[in-house]
Amino acid sequence: MKRLWPVLSVLLLFSCGEAKDDLDLLRGALQPDAPRFHPRASALASVRPIPPRLEVGFPSRGLSGVMLLETERRGVQTWLTADGATITLEQGLLTSAKGFGSGLAGSDVRRSADLLLAAQPGTAERFHSFLNGNDQIELHAYRCEITRLGADSIFLRGVPVPVQKLEERCHGLAESFTNTYWIRQGAVLQSSQWTGSFLGNLFMKTVPDEN
């Protein structure tokens, strides 16, 4: 019998080629929280002036971080995390989240946006599509009730800013969720929006420019 443990361990240490991916996977499994910088994020971080930023967090997982605005096209903003995950926002409303594990692939939230940005209570339908664990797209429809929770204030860079706080309670066939928005002058400054049942709500807060 070949007891070649030393050989094997040396080989493991020096594994290379595509096996590097395997080791990355292993490392990822052992240290899920270790930072992984994506080349697109590194490139974006070196852009000057610094692109607009968004403070984000998944309260359900105790994760938080900063996203940078990567692109805006036809009113849809794509924001990027350091490890290469993105969200898209349309008028401040979340329309997709890719790379976080939840499969929010696309959304139609125009009816909600119309009411929210006007700070109007009412009911609206919204639609989300999800990429599921079987690589299939599922379309889900929700009926949402938007209510005003009244005036509130949030702190941006330590400065209190008066806002309207609104809540949107949505019910679908399989799941229900609640989004919260802090809105000023037709713009969403801060929000907590649902990304799907896998990760729950994503908290987002705009970071105003220094000048």
Place this chain on the structure above:
Amino acid sequence: MLLAALVLAAPAAVKAQTTSNYGTPGLIETPSAEMYPDGTLAFTSGVLDRTLRATMTFQMLPWVHGSFRYAVIEGFDGQIGDRFDRSFDLHFLLREESRSAPALALGLRDFGGTGIYASEYLVATKTFRERLKLSGGIGWGRMAGRGSFSNPLGVLSDRFKTRPDASAGGISTTGQIDFGNWFRGDAALFGGASWAWNDQLTLLAEYSPDLYSQERDRIGFEAASPFNFGARYRFENGTQLTASYMYGTTFGLSYSYFIDPRQSVAPGGQGAAPPPLLPIDRVALASWNLPDGAAAPARRQQVLAQKLQQEGLRLVYLETDGDSLRIGVENSRYGQSAQAIGRTARVLANTQPAQVQGFDIALMANGVPLSSVRIARNDLYELEHDLDSAWRSFARAEVSDSISLVKGGFTRDAYPHFSYRFGPYLQASFFDPDAPLRYEIGAQLGLDYTAAPGLTLSAGLRQPAAGNLDDSQRQSNSVIQRVRSDWGLYAQQSDLRIEHLTAEYIWRPGENLYARATLGYLESMYGGLSGEILWFPANSRLALGAELNYVRQRDFDVLFGFQDYSTATGHISAYYDLPGEYHAQVDAGRYLAGDYGATLTLDREFANGFKIGAFFTLTTVSFDDFGEGSFDKGIRLEIPVSWLTGRPSRDRLAQVIRPVLRDGGARLNVRNRLYGVTREARAQQLVKGWGRFMR
């Protein structure tokens, strides 16, 4: 490794069935008429006295589940030692439960094995107020123990009144399907109840007529009472633990773990998001698109190659034709080809000048185009943020056989291309009758040198480091040519192994056709020449292939030498992608030992690439000459690594589980059979994975 990996995966929450220690829906030992949700994989290990049963059950259809069981009975064979018993079950739902009538199921337990557990049953289960379940039924064979009576089927025919001795033919007849014994001999009644105290805890009581006669005679197990009592606890992740007091003499314990192949660890995956499409004016203003003379196209190609590489794709072919562009890429990252195509399309839109309106994207393997997908640039812009972008984009994409390649189209750096792979491997074997699991771990090195499109020189080396694969002392007792059953000698007499060393050429002789020729050490036991042709229209569910090989058996040291045995072997194959997640394959031809016959393989394939299947081979080798098992058969399991990790990967964990590996119906294991190479890029597979096109 596969099983260990599965344990790491997220278990599925299976609703309130109880699983018996035989690993199928039931109470403690007796079955019930329940089914798992379609597609569920259930792993159960049950212990009582000196018996351990490990069972994998797969709900292959909503109304059929099948099981493979490995049982160890300590001391069962006296002097020889423990008994390792492999058995297969099939269980059919005859009628679903309704408001007024129970569910009804028919079961065949151990229908083709050594017959220790051989029994058949008809069982009914009715649920009351969602908490109480009553089951009752009639069993034959092993179940006809305590309180058995003359077979009621005897009124149909006298042959049902007696049951021939299952082991009369000795070990050589095992594996033959015992149609002859089913539902014959005496019968007995069984039954029981389960009551769900709450969502976690269920109490169980049953009457089991099993007398454990063989165990009583051989290991002194006494089934003093037919009543068994147990409690089952269901954990939050869906796994179940059952503790029981059995047969008035012993305690039992069983644990079940469930997997839903449709639920990967992270539904949308945790790999990096695709690059968003840039506004077209920003692309036009990019430095590589500015009209600064002759260097622009070269600079653009460089940027394209670099941005593709960032997405795990290698640019090998590029050709502009008016307002459209033909591109060939090799995908080294994504399990779904649709995702590779989507990423390529995005990179093209973000790098190419505005006048390029259409992209013909060909997925290539070693320089051979597998298929081509035409994407209109404007559709990308229109659908990027669409609610139903995946399906709408598929409706607008055109899948065709291939792009027409011109000589100057291959990029300058594409070929020759060298790649290597270095890392650990694990080889497991389940087919040794003396040990349920043999394994070997070590280091492997793979080298591939693609000298020109289609022509690849390839080598694979393995250095075993540890394991018990070579501990097998069992000599082959095969009476036909020993084409596979000497595997123990290969493991013992080899150290550093040349798994393969080949020159391979793959080309396209015509539309919808692929061809392959391979020369060299084709696999660890055979070397020679292999030729194959495959007909596979781009949009077809059906593919047909033919393969012819002339091979010589390699020396047991798995280095350069050959033994005396040489043979011609080859098959005609038909592959059919059945609707509804099923795939069938038939291979008919001449096998390694010179026997003629056919192999039928049926797989359940989930869209995410998770596969579970079974196969059997019948050849001109008689059941007697084949030996233990009577004919070649087994089950296979294939799991994409991305299913386990949530990160994109083309790697797969695959394991074939055979009850026994012998010489009849043995096929050559040549690498890169054309169907496996090409299938991922053909329309049927693309459509299954298209949900990832925009991912």
